[in-house]
Amino acid sequence: MAEQFIGKASEFKDGDRQIVRIGEDEIGIFRHEGEFYAYSNFCLHQGGPACEGLTIANVEERLRPDKTSMGLHFTNDMNFVCPWHGYEYDMKTGCHVKDKSVRLRKYDVVTKGNDVYVVA
């Protein structure tokens, strides 16, 4: 595993993504709230392009103490959704939002000054 240069940090606006091929791996690199996250682009469901779908805030249903619903709300946690059948992954961990044991391969991202590297 070595650091692979993938671009300049200044070229990534918040919310931007890049899909890169490094050797045998296809990797999605996200910039979210100033941080970089990199995951395998192969969805754990059926190998779809996991990092290329919608990014959407997590939705939660808030309940009163008596369990009546106060409706659905967006939280501050961001997810990305595989466009094939909708597997939804947590942006910060790569875990499936429902089943934490389902987790995309995560790659370390290193920034040195303005240069961004993925360890792959």
Next chain:
Amino acid sequence: MSSPKTTKAKAAKPAAKLVGAAGKPASDEGMSAKDKANFIKAMMEGLKPAAAAEPAKKVEILRKISAPVPVARKSNPTSDDALKLAAALDAKFAGGDFEALTPEATQALMAALCKLYAANMEAGDKFPVVKDRFAVTGTDAMILCGALLKAVDLQVFELGMWQSWSGV
């Protein structure tokens, strides 16, 4: 190819022949056993093939997906009329009247909005299709999406494939 045993034997030889300036064995010249061991170790290291450097991998950018940029547009008479019409339809619907528009009027409005929205998206002016998550229900969205796909004879899997190819 020589076996590791042979290599070891060869490497050990120079150490055995170590002599000091006066032609005496090196150990007699004050070279400690530890120094000798270090010397032999260094020789052995030198005989080992260098660890193969990891070949540089090619990084190929497959696609760049930009964050949506908020679209700012000044209000104009057409937009004002559209907002008034939407408010009037919402008010009628809230009052239980969902027959406010004829099917022809609904179809014309739907087609015009569909084309307008798609043209904006394709031009890069991306904005959410409704203002917030609760403007329409999930059921409303599924009924309309299903009806639009059916109207143009598309299947859901074709939509999924197109979305993954186009990144839209």
